[in-house]
Amino acid sequence: MKSRVATAGLVAFLAVDVGLVALALRAGRPSEDVPVTSTTRTAELITSTPATSTPRATSTTRPTGGSGGTGATSGGGKAVPVSRLVSALDAATAWRATTGTCDRGGATLELTTDGGQSWTKVRSPTRAVTRVQPLDSTRAFTIGAGADCTLKQYASRDAGQTWQAPTAVVGGWARRLDEPTQVLTPKESAATPCGDGAVLDLSRTSASQAQALCADGSVVLTGDGGSTWTDSGDAPGAVALSNLIADNSLKTYAVRVVSACKGVQLVEVAKGRTADVVACVAVPNVPRGEVGLSVTESAGWIVAGNQTFRARGDLTSWKHA
Template identity: 55%
Template sequence: MQNKVATIGLVGFLAVDVALVALALRPSRPDDASPAATTPVTSFTTPGASGATGATGATKTPTTTASSGATGGSAAPTGPKPAPVTELVGALDATTAWRATTGTCGKGGSAMFVTTDGGKTWDKTESPARALIRVQPLTAARVFAIGAGSSCDLKQYASNDLGVTWQAGTAVSGGWARQLDEPTEVLTPQDDRAQPCGASTDVIDLSRTSADQAQALCADGSVMLTEDGGQRWTDDGTVKGGLALGNRLESNRLATYVARVGGDCPGIDLVRVVKGEKLESVACVGTKVPSEAGQVGVSVVSAGAWIVAGDAVYTGNANLTKWKQP
């Protein structure tokens, strides 16, 4: 199988997202349901973080494992039914990452957290919108998010101070995001209402590498690829039971990773997807899977990767074979 050559490199990726933030900084009417945050952040420690001590005072060992990279099949594993991801994670590197709970346009409920110490502690920040669908760090302090108010029209928000304050929402320009009001649709630079999985199949997750290239994980296990900004989508592999999607450029080639449940892994089975080839099991992460659908999120960057599984957070090394709870 021939891997797809990414059309734009990592420098282009950062440039596009920086452009998004620049647009978000322009004056505009604030979202009526999401005023800018001005309250101080609060902090908590990641559940199960290393360094916690038991009755003897000994440091507990994180309960995570990693596979040897054995090749797996494509049969549907057992586990939570695939559903649109509601626990988001967006990483800058191995140290800084953001988590967000999506909430809904009607009921709100979004929440946002940031870590700058590799996930050992998380600061809760004010959410810029009642519902969130994407969070993307640009630098150690700068981040943008895509979300919506009660009308469910997506807007972009920018912060230059780790989410302590947020600029007023503006129209999304050149961005990628799942639509909050219709699970079969995604916002792309070329199509506000693209349907990569078809008119009747939900989009479970969406991950982009450039202004032109992105992939969607579908409820039926299909991975769909676009290389023209979302105008056309093609089949790029299948992962039955796929729960979350992450991708990155490796030697200028697109590498695709999907989190699923099943096989010999008691936790999250992270597999690499190549069209026409058997799934490659890269690592078995953790020992517990959330019982509710949509609570697994993945972010893969050059320095490593992050997986959120309910309340648990796991970080992986650069080649994604070794994982731990911070």
Template identity: 35%
Template structure:
């Protein structure tokens, strides 16, 4: 082979090798190392493989997860209202042992009040008229006692045994005093007693902080669940399974008032448009209607049909 032929053969070999290298380079671009075909351009969607590295667990949305903080806040009643009729109403700022609250009396539907220092750490008040009432609570030594007044709380009798009375304990919110001088825990799993209705003859009901209504008919020897209400805050009963409840729930901006009849709890109605602070809800029934305390407002319904009654603000909670 002459020199010219050798040069021609070498050039051809170089071109063949160069072509092979170009083809290999194009294959390395068109096919990823994983062997998965490369996506084409344009708007075509692609499936993203899950990452093999640990990722943070997403925080549940508040709208789909129920937490303790999202539940309506309730607390043992620190404001108690006790009506006699459409004009006469008593009010109690609940006290503690050695730290008496105050007793207030109004004869004009809550527009004006007379205020007197309570004789002890009162937790329950039962008036008969504008002058007479009895109350129970703890004395300075936290002994459970009963007092009565005949001059609109201006003066009180000497404290005496409250062994025949029902009442919330002035120090321990899980306890109630039952007839016979003993104490008991009516609510389950250490729930607090928010409000109490003593109905005599060993019969009583309590509102518990877990939303249950608990009742007894054997003087507190045993308690049963008589119902459950979201945000239950207060109760007012005129007999076993008859009366009304007050609740703070997410479906009402104010206070929900529910009727209790024949042991059944109705749907009730939403009263007001401002949520009161926990513990500042009270309810009282009389022969002519109902009284409701919601925060600083005192409201009156002039009918016993509370399912549709109009509650009107008649006054403000009394100031010391």
């Protein structure tokens, strides 16, 4: 009986949640709880369980990451925040962007619907972009800023041909463009998940759960909207991060520059163990910060400068798009 009551309660909750999402979209303000692929994934996000280690305040200094095992030494060069973004909907559709800067501008946006074989340039709604998120084949939103570097949200219903008037970011996640140690979260306007260290990349799975990649290669997790962060694994040499919920579990991937791979190495990151090597992708040498990663349920995407690489299945086999 208790099980049937609990199930009925969950169904009722999801019905209300889906209704609220629909209202938000009609109002032109995408909700952070809108799933990337389907409404089914909303349930997965609700049932995902964050790490249970003791949380730390967002201002605590981040300890140095682990060694990462044989071949995990950094390929040299200073770690810098990601400035080349990719955000995929599925195996065919993805957005890629150049962040630009608040003072100099330079943001760019492109869309592909053929697996990365061709990209269509669309007008960026603002000088700088820190996040782009597809919702379906035509709807997407970006978070970006103008000269004053105040982050705002911009929504499109026609694949970026036009953008609605900017709105305040409510319940959203984004790296701050003017403060590399800070991120905007649903609960904190200036969270510092890496302490005094720079946040290289940020990837969310729901309105409450996200991970940050720190400059020392460590990955930290929040399950409370960014109020506190916990250790979530290490990937020394990592330059970009992506995560997703699969089989009701959090899966975390990073690409890194290491001596053991002529290109970039894709690894799966988990707390308490050395990062598991998934693949070595023959990406040409590009400056740090210009490599982006996006992993979905059906495909993996890597952008390196203007080049795109894609994989399906278990992410072990990658091809130049």
